[in-house]
Amino acid sequence: MDSRELTRWERAAIRALVARECANYDREDGCIPLASNCYMFHKWWTGSYCLYFVRAVLPLDPALMAALLGGDMSLRRCAVCGQEFAGHGKRRYCCVRCAKMAQRVRQREYMRKMRDKC
Secondary structure, three states: OOOOEOOHHHHHHHHHHHHHHOOOEEOOOEEOOOOEOOOHHHOOEOOOOOHHHHHHHHHHOHHHHHHHHOOOOEEEEOOOOOOEEEEOOOOOOOOHHHHHHHHHHHHHHHHHHHHHHO
């Protein structure tokens, strides 16, 4: 993937995510592990990203994740809450936040059917 300049929307979305969701960012000190300004807060080009940002913060915004990382990240609607999420496989039908609750509902229905059979 070639390096390109980020759009205004992408830069604003990255700054908002870092300020709102990043556990390593502090308004007064910047990036706590680096003890300097946050690398992602002042990003203008695609290419290298903060590893913590990509793994922990970026999945919170699936549209931005698909725009930055590209590839086969198709956006899907969660069957439980209705929000968009980046689907990585054919079997995933709900977002990570709702997966445990959806699994409990499916298990409950399965057990109910099993009890009705007996």
